[in-house]
Amino acid sequence: MKPKRNETVNRLHSIHSNSLSKKEIESNHSEILIEGELIDLKNNHVGDVDMLIINSQNETLAIHFPPHLGKPVTHLISKGKNLKFKVHPSRKKMYENFPLYNLTAIKRSSEWIYIDDIKPVPPTGIPIQLDGYISDFVYNKSHSISGFILNNFLVDIPPHFGETITPFLKKDEKINVRGYKRNKNTDFINNSGYDIIRPYSISTNETDYLL
16 A cells, blocks of 8 residues: 555655765665755667756756656756655666656745646647658667667667667668657657657568567
């Protein structure tokens, strides 16, 4: 059973507490209170904003949030102001060289805004079919192919299909993609410069792959 929020708040640990070491913080799975200033916003492999870089008492931290909440989350924060967050440690531990946390809530005035309570704009897609040649590949932080550029669209390959299909993708072979183009009227903030396609079928070298 999920604990009530007032019970959770009673278990908060301050990242600045002298009684809690960094090692203990990183191994603790309860909520943590972080206070600091926004330094930067970072994108995922397809250019969606999904990371806050925070300066907290001269320590740089990374806070991840779901990319489909990009607009409402960034609306609640601004650079140069003291911000308060509720977070919990990420299983990935680090983002680049920074300790990584997952966002739970942001304090706005005297109120905590929980991201689970934010209702995002439904990401409805527009059916689309593309034919052509791959002009470039997109790589994730593990240096694995996670998408490709086709006819000036960015085709986002779901992670669980990446290892299956990417060995068969080549720039010199014609490819057919069927999928859905992301509607611009969503809560994503995308900085890739491309329209994003989520495919359900990719065909190459006379072989169809269903995603």
